[in-house]
Structure formats: C-alpha cells, structure tokens
Amino acid sequence: MNKNKTIRYAIYAALLYAVSTPFSKILMEKIPPAFMAGLLYLGAAAGMVITTLFSRKKSKEVAAFTHKDIPYLILMVILDIAAPILLMTALKYSSAESVSLLNNFEIVATSLIALLIFKEKLSPRLWIAITLITAASIMLSLSENGLLTISVYSLLALLACCCWGLENNCTRKLSNRDPAKIVIIKGFGSGTGSVIVALICGERLNITPYILLALLLGFIAYGLSIYTYVYAQRYIGAAKTSAFFALAPFIGALISLVLFPKIPSWLFIISFVIMALGAFLAIEKERT
Numbered sequence: 001m002n003k004n005k006t007i008r009y010a011i012y013a014a015l016l017y018a019v020s021t022p023f024s025k026i027l028m029e030k031i032p033p034a035f036m037a038g039l040l041y042l043g044a045a046a047g048m049v050i051t052t053l054f055s056r057k058k059s060k061e062v063a064a065f066t067h068k069d070i071p072y073l074i075l076m077v078i079l080d081i082a083a084p085i086l087l088m089t090a091l092k093y094s095s096a097e098s099v100s101l102l103n104n105f106e107i108v109a110t111s112l113i114a115l116l117i118f119k120e121k122l123s124p125r126l127w128i129a130i131t132l133i134t135a136a137s138i139m140l141s142l143s144e145n146g147l148l149t150i151s152v153y154s155l156l157a158l159l160a161c162c163c164w165g166l167e168n169n170c171t172r173k174l175s176n177r178d179p180a181k182i183v184i185i186k187g188f189g190s191g192t193g194s195v196i197v198a199l200i201c202g203e204r205l206n207i208t209p210y211i212l213l214a215l216l217l218g219f220i221a222y223g224l225s226i227y228t229y230v231y232a233q234r235y236i237g238a239a240k241t242s243a244f245f246a247l248a249p250f251i252g253a254l255i256s257l258v259l260f261p262k263i264p265s266w267l268f269i270i271s272f273v274i275m276a277l278g279a280f281l282a283i284e285k286e287r288t
Contacts, residue, residue, distance in 0.1 A: 010232035010244035013225045018251035020221035021103065022259050024088060025096040027217065030210040032203035033092050037084035038194030039211060043218025044226065045187020052180045063176050072170045073185060079170070080190035083163035085197060090157040096260055098140055098268060100252030102157040104275050105137045107282060109165025110242035118169050120237055125281050129243070132278030136271040165242075171230060172238035179230040183223050191218075246279035 020040070028036050065073075091099045108130050114120035122130075141154035174182055198205070205211070232241040253272070257264065264272075 006232050006235040007244060009228045010236070010241045011247060013229035013232060013241075014245045014248040015251065016225035016228065017221050017245070018100075018248040019255065020217065020225075021087075021091060021100040021252045022096045022256040023217050023221075024214075025091055025256070026259065027210050027214050028088065028092050030208050031205060031214055032198060033088035034085050034194055034198035034201055034203050035205045036088045036214060037081075038191045038198060039214035040084060040191070040218035040222050041080065041187045041194060042191035043187075043215030044223030045184045045191060046215065047219025047223045048180050048183040048187065048227065052184075065174075065177055065181075069174055069177070072173045073189075076167055076170045076174070076186060077189035077193065079163045079167035080186055081193035081197065083160045083167065084190070085194055086156045086160035086163065090153040090160065094151065094153040094157070096256035097253040097264065098154070099157050100256050101249050101268070101272060101275060102137055102140055102154060103161060103249040103252065104133050104246055104279060105158050105161040106164050106168070107242045107246050107279070108134050108137070109162045110168045110238055111165075113165050113169050114172075114238045118172070118238070126243070129278040129280075129282035132274050132281070133246075136275035136278065139267055139271040139274070142267060168233075168242060169238045171226075172233050175230050175234040179227045182230055183226045186226060187218075187223065243279075243282035246282055250276065250279070 024036060024040070031039065087099070087103075090102075111120075111122055111126060111130055115122050137158060141151055141158065171182065229241060229245070232244070250272075
C-alpha cells in the first residue's frame with residue numbers, strides 16, 4: 001500500500017472517531033458512563049460482524065493469530081475496558097469540547113510508549129509537538145476559573161489517553177492481522193468487561209432507544225475507526241498513525257461547540273491554539 005493511501009486511512013480513523021465525544025455526551029443523559037463505554041464497544045463488534053458477513057472481499061495479506069499474540073490481545077482488551085470508562089466519566093462531568101481536546105494527549109502517550117518500550121524513533125519535530133501538546137493539556141486541566149488547581153475529571157481524561165497510548169502500541173503488534181477480527185475481539189471483550197464493571201458499580205440501564213443509538217455510534221466512531229486505524233498502523237507504525245489521529249480532537253471540539261453553544265474560555269482558546277500548533281508539527285513531519 002502506498003504512503004498516501006495509508007495516510008488517508010489514518011485520517012479516516014480520526015474523522016470517524018471525532019463524533020464519539022460530543023454525541024456520547026448527549027447519550028449519557030440517559031445512559032450511565034460505564035454502560036456507555038460498554039455499548040460503544042459492543043456496537044463496534046456487532047457492526048463489524050454484520051459487515052464481515054456481507055462483505056465479499058477477503059483479504060489475502062493478513063496473517064493468522066498465534067500464541068504469541070495472546071498477551072497483546074489480553075492487554076488490549078483490559079486497556080480498552082479502562083480507557084473508555086475513564087473517558088466517559090470525565091465527559092459526564094466536564095465540557096465536551098475540553099474533553100475532546102484533551103484526547104490529543106493520546107499522541108504524547110502513544111509516542112513516548114512507542115519510544116521507551118517498543119523502540120520506535122521519534123524525530124526532533126515530533127518532540128516539539130509532544131511538548132506543546134503536553135503544555136496545552138496541562139492548561140486545559142486547570143479549573144475553569146483559571147486557578148492553579150487541577151480538575152479531577154481532566155486527569156481522568158488524561159489517564160484514559162495513557163491507557164489508549166499503551167493499547168495503541170499493543171495493537172501495533174497485531175496490525176498485520178485481520179483488522180475486522182481485531183475490532184470484533186476488542187469490541188466483544190472490552191464491551192462485555194465494561195458492562196460487568198457497570199453492574200459491579202451499581203449502574204442501572206433502562207430500556208430506551210438511546211441504547212440503539214449508542215450501539216450505532218460505537219460502530220461508526222469505534223468500529224470503523226479502529227478498522228482504518230489498524231490498517232494505517234500496519235504500514236507507518238503506532239507513533240506516526242497517532243500523529244494523524246490528532247485531527248480527531250479538534251473536529252470533536254468544534255462539533256461540541258456547535259452542539260453545546262457557549263463562548264469558550266480564554267484558557268480553552270489559548271490551549272486550542274497551542275495544541276493545534278503541536279498537532280500541525282506532528283502531522284506535517286509524518287506527511288512529508
């Protein structure tokens with residue numbers, strides 16, 4: 001696959017995922033956070049099963065899973081249980097635009113883990129991007145009145161990004177496997193785990209049409225996004241794919257401001273500009 005096509009897959013993944021945060025915020029008016037996380041992943045898996053059954057195209061370039069993949073599969077599922085629950089909890093009690101933008105910290109987590117554990121090389125330009133995004137994330141984590149106090153829910157969002165950063169690198173080790181099967185394993189494993197956590201935590205879910213909407217959102221924002229993300233990782237690696245995925249938080253933040261109209265705080269605006277510069281440096285480096 002040529003590089004331009006691979007980059008398009010990474011961008012598609014970002015665009016698909018971007019709708020997750022603002023629309024999850026709306027759906028959580030009726031669905032508790034842990035249940036919401038579970039439904040998103042179950043929707044991803046169910047949608048991918050249906051898509052696979054009706055698809056006539058069978059990929060010949062993928063390898064079968066082996067026993068060496070088992071640790072990565074287990075860790076991938078565990079991290080995908082923790083990350084969305086943390087993110088949905090943060091989103092429940094924070095503004096959708098701020099949580100969307102904080103998702104950019106996933107670039108930092110993915111890149112540093114790729115460097116420290118999986119020995120992927122990072123360019124000087126990507127280091128600058130990481131520094132800018134980290135600085136902007138710290139600013140976004142301050143309380144809304146600008147005082148030097150850290151928002152607990154912002155920390156939960158950042159912790160979710162760290163979980164996904166490690167998960168991205170685990171998925172990178174599986175990227176030459178069938179992306180549809182990876183989505184199905186992620187979806188059913190993590191979705192079921194999240195529902196169990198929801199029940200243990202005492203959450204209750206009433207039968208409502210919102211459940212179907214959550215499943216559909218999961219298929220679009222998680223299922224199709226993961227599918228295209230894995231394809232991109234196969235050819236350009238975890239750190240580079242994560243750089244292009246930086247588009248998602250900005251699109252999500254803009255959608256959030258449309259759905260939840262208000263004048264952004266000065267702290268949000270400054271953070272947005274700094275983070276945009278960091279994302280631009282990361283994307284431009286990997287595009288050229």
